[in-house]
Each structure stands twice: as C-alpha cells, then as structure tokens.
Amino acid sequence: MIEIDSYESLEVWVLDCWEVMKIRGIPLRIHPSWFLVFLYFTLSSRDQFETLLDGQEFNLNGWLIGVLTSFLLFLSVLLHELAHSFVAIGEGLKVKDITLFFLGGMANLEKECMTSKGSLKIAISGPLVSLILAFLMILLSNILSGSNLILSNLFKQVGSLNLLIGVFNLLPIIPLDGGVILKSLIWHFTGSKRAGIKVAIASARLISFLSIFIGFIMLIRGSFYIACCFLIIGLFIFSSSKSQSQIIQIQKILSELYVYKVCSRSYRVLEDDLPVKALSKYISSEKYNHSDEEWILLCREGRWVGYVTDKILKNISVQDWEKQFLYEFSSPINELPSVGEKESLLKAIIEIEKTKDARLLVISVAGMPLGTLDRVDIGKAVLKKIGLNIPDHLIRIARKENMYPIGLNLASIAKSMISNDLEEDQK
Numbered sequence: 256m257i258e259i260d261s262y263e264s265l266e267v268w269v270l271d272c273w274e275v276m277k278i279r280g281i282p283l284r285i286h287p288s289w290f291l292v293f294l295y296f297t298l299s300s301r302d303q304f305e306t307l308l309d310g311q312e313f314n315l316n317g318w319l320i321g322v323l324t325s326f327l328l329f330l331s332v333l334l335h336e337l338a339h340s341f342v343a344i345g346e347g348l349k350v351k352d353i354t355l356f357f358l359g360g361m362a363n364l365e366k367e368c369m370t371s372k373g374s375l376k377i378a379i380s381g382p383l384v385s386l387i388l389a390f391l392m393i394l395l396s397n398i399l400s401g402s403n404l405i406l407s408n409l410f411k412q413v414g415s416l417n418l419l420i421g422v423f424n425l426l427p428i429i430p431l432d433g434g435v436i437l438k439s440l441i442w443h444f445t446g447s448k449r450a451g452i453k454v455a456i457a458s459a460r461l462i463s464f465l466s467i468f469i470g471f472i473m474l475i476r477g478s479f480y481i482a483c484c485f486l487i488i489g490l491f492i493f494s495s496s497k498s499q500s501q502i503i504q505i506q507k508i509l510s511e512l513y514v515y516k517v518c519s520r521s522y523r524v525l526e527d528d529l530p531v532k533a534l535s536k537y538i539s540s541e542k543y544n545h546s547d548e549e550w551i552l553l554c555r556e557g558r559w560v561g562y563v564t565d566k567i568l569k570n571i572s573v574q575d576w577e578k579q580f581l582y583e584f585s586s587p588i589n590e591l592p593s594v595g596e597k598e599s600l601l602k603a604i605i606e607i608e609k610t611k612d613a614r615l616l617v618i619s620v621a622g623m624p625l626g627t628l629d630r631v632d633i634g635k636a637v638l639k640k641i642g643l644n645i646p647d648h649l650i651r652i653a654r655k656e657n658m659y660p661i662g663l664n665l666a667s668i669a670k671s672m673i674s675n676d677l678e679e680d681q682k
Contacts (some may be wrong), residue, residue: 278353281340283333286356296328297321320409327413329355331388335420336360338380346373359420366674371443371451378435385421389414427458428492429499434459449503456499463493501641506672508640509665514603515596517636518617518626527553527560527582531571534581538565550616552624553585559624561585588624591616596625600633604669607633613657634659 274282298321332355339362340350349365362381368374392414399407425433434455442451466489473482523537534551553561560582567584568576593616594603607613607630619625631654638645638660645660653660 274352278337279341281337281350282352284352284354286354289329289355293325293329296325320405324409324412327409328416331385331413331417331420332360334388335381335385336362338384339377342377342380343368346370346377348377371439371448375436375439375443378432378439382421382424382432385417385424389417389421392417426462427455428462429455429459429495449506452499452503456496456503459492459496459499463489463491463496465489466492502668504641505637505665505668508637509601509604509669509672510599512600512636512640513596514594514598514600514617514628515619515625517600517603517632518596518628519632521627521629522550522552522616522624524552524554525581527555527580527585529581530577531567531579531581531584532576534563534565535568535576538568550591550627552588553581555582559588562588562591588616593618594628596620600636601669601672603628604633604665605673608666608669629654630657630659630665633665634661634663637663637665 273287274284276283297318333353336353336355340353343350343362343364346368348368351363351365354361354363364377368377392410396407396409396411396414399410424431425436427433427437429435429438429452437458438448438451438455440451441454442448445451466485468489470482470485470489473485525533525537537551549564551563551565552559553563563581563584563586571579592606592610592614594606596617596619603615607615607628614627614629617625617628631650634653635645635650649660659665
C-alpha cells in the first residue's frame with residue numbers, strides 16, 4: 256500500500272471523486288480506484304482466512320473477515336490523513352479535502368505551511384499515527400493469539416499493513432512524508448526552503464538509482480517479478496525527481512530574469528493629430544499583427560498622450576475617416592495593464608493572468624513605454640534558459656491561442672511560488 260501526501264495543493268482526480276462525508280468540515284472524497292484496493296484486500300484476506308481454518312468454516316465468514324480487513328485498512332489510511340489535516344489546522348492552514356485513491360490518500364491543503372517547524376509537524380504526524388496503529392494492532396494480535404486465532408490473524412495483517420505504510424512514508428522522497436520531513440529539516444537549519452527541496456530531490460534521485468541497481472541484480476539472479484517491481488519503482492521515483500528538479504530550475508528563472516530582457520516591441524506609435532485614415536493605412540500594412548488587437552500608442556510633441564485600437568474603425572463610417580482625428584478617440588495610456596521593466600518574470604506572470612488579453616505594457620524606469628510582454632515572450636525566454644529552442648510554427652500556434660508555448664504551465668508555478676513564499680528564497 257502506497258501512501259502519498261501533498262503539501263503543494265495538488266489536486267488528484269478531484270473531478271472524478273465522490274464526496275462521501277465531511278469530518279469536522281473537511282470533505283472526504285473517494286476515487287473509484289480505491290474500490291479496486293478494497294476488493295483486492297477483501298479477496299486476499301478471505302483466502303487467508305479459509306487457508307488458516309482449512310475450510311472448516313462457512314464461506315460467508317471468509318467474506319466477512321475479508322470485508323472487515325479492508326474496512327480497517329480504509330480506516331487506518333483515513334486516520335493517517337486526518338492526523339495530517341488536524342495538525343495542519345492547528346498550524347492555521349485550511350484543509351480543502353481528503354482524497355483516498357488506489358495509491359493511498361492525500362490531504363489537500365490550501366497552501367504549504369510557512370514555517371519549517373510547522374511543515375515538519377504536519378509531515379511527521381501521518382507516519383506516526385500509522386506506526387502507533389501498527390504497534391497497537393500487533394500487540395492486540397499477540398494477546399488474542401491464544402484465544403481467537405481469526406481475530407489475531409486479522410489484527411496482525413492490518414497491523415503489518417500499517418507498519419508498511421508508516422515505514423514506506425518515511426522514505427526521503429518527495430511527495431512522501433519522508434521527503435517533506437527531510438525538506439523541513441534542511442529548511443530549518445539553513446533558513447532556505449529551496450535548499451530543503453533540492454536536498455529532498457537529490458535524496459529521491461539517489462534512492463531511484465539504488466532501486467534500479469537492486470532491480471538489475473535481482474534480474475541477473477532470476478527473480479523476474481521482484482526485479483520488475485524495483486525497476487518500476489526506481490524509474491517512477493527518478494521521473495518524479497527529474498520533474499521536481501525542472502520545476503525548481505523554472506522557479507529560479509522566474510525569480511531572477513527581469514522583464515526588460517524578455518519584452519518585445521509590438522505596439523505602433525502615431526501622432527494623435529493624424530486623421531483616422533492614417534490608422535487604416537497602418538492596419539492595411541504588413542507591419543500590423545492581424546492575429547491580435549495591437550495597441551496603437553499616441554504621442555504629441557514627444558509626449559505620450561494615450562492609445563487607441565483598431566476597433567474605432569468599426570464605429571466610424573469610411574467617409575469620416577479624413578474628417579475625424581485620433582485624439583478624439585484616445586484613451587488614457589495609464590489604463591493599459593503594465594509592468595515595470597525591473598520587475599521579475601514571476602511578478603509579470605501574476606499580472607498577466609489578471610488581464611483579459613494576457614498582455615502587459617512594459618514601462619521603463621523613466622516612466623516611458625518600453626515594449627510589450629505576453630505569455631509567448633515569457634515562455635520563449637524560460638524555455639531558452641533551460642536549453643530548449645521552440646520551432647517557429649509552435650510559437651505561432653502559441654501566439655494564436657494566446658498561451659504559453661508547448662503548454663508550459665507557468666501560471667500554476669508562479670501561483671505556487673507566491674502562495675508558498677518562494678519568490679524571495681534564492682539561497
């Protein structure tokens with residue numbers, strides 16, 4: 256049984272889950288995949304029960320013991336998650352829900368704890384409950400061994416599963432509890448959450464290599480099934496650690512790369528005393544970007560006085576294009592969403608996601624328009640920093656769809672950095 260906990264507000268299959276009840280206001284959701292686990296342990300326990308009594312009892316009793324074993328396992332995982340949740344509430348955090356799925360469970364917090372000690376307490380509470388349950392059930396099994404063999408075997412089995420859950424979760428691999436514990440300890444002693452995450456990722460990578468190495472040794476010795484288990488686990492951990500490492504790299508880029516190094520010049524400047532027909536000529540030219548509504552900035556005697564868009568042409572008859580002037584339709588330039596040239600890409604993404612057109616006017620230190628910034632500009636810069644050059648046709652697709660190139664989810668990464676207070680943590 257694998258138990259996974261998340262402290263990054265990761266939502267796993269929430270739309271496919273069923274809410275069955277609320278515990279102190281916390282929704283309990285169950286994914287349909289959990290019933291496969293329930294059925295597996297029911298059948299497994301039933302077979303053990305019938306083997307134990309050598310077929311002396313009715314088949315119905317075997318099914319009842321199987322269902323009871325699965326229910327106790329369900330309750331054990333739930334108590335594990337409730338421990339995380341109640342400690343998190345004690346630290347002032349909101350628990351969005353608890354989800355049980357085929358790999359175990361997840362306490363979904365609104366955001367990560369802002370202190371290393373609080374994060375440590377939340378992470379360690381789950382495995383501690385599992386180990387306590389394991390101790391109590393195994394103790395109860397030993398007490399009942401002389402008087403009731405059936406219940407003794409039941410508690411021994413569930414106790415062993417709790418021991419496995421508790422020990423497995425203590426492995427120093429993010430997102431397991433052990434990885435969060437390691438991260439919190441490094442964070443506490445260094446003062447840097449990012450350093451803690453890096454150490455936890457390195458630990459996961461080391462364990463993945465060890466698991467793959469053991470898998471190959473088992474394969475050479477002819478233990479095919481065990482070898483496959485170790486190889487699959489090792490590859491899964493390695494893939495997860497690689498993804499986490501890439502996210503850390505992107506977070507660093509977003510914090511350290513400034514807007515002025517990324518922005519482009521995608522606006523046109525016209526004198527505000529020109530007739531509206533001048534705007535029509537510009538829009539008809541090859542310089543105009545017809546795939547998007549460009550900002551046309553207006554100036555007068557070297558001063559920026561406002562902006563217009565091509566929408567004004569639709570509201571004026573062609574006969575009046577020579578008679579009416581751009582300043583008559585000018586809007587204040589400070590109405591445009593903007594960002595300072597010295598701001599980080601992290602802050603720019605947060606501002607872009609607040610806008611309707613996902614575009615910002617970049618303002619220089621002197622308060623003058625310097626360029627524009629959109630999702631494609633940011634995505635290209637980030638991908639280039641990590642060594643990826645995107646083909647032009649993918650850039651055109653991204654610009655047409657007004658999205659980050661190749662589906663790069665920079666908005667979620669930026670939001671996570673802000674909510675988890677990572678933007679200033681560059682140690």
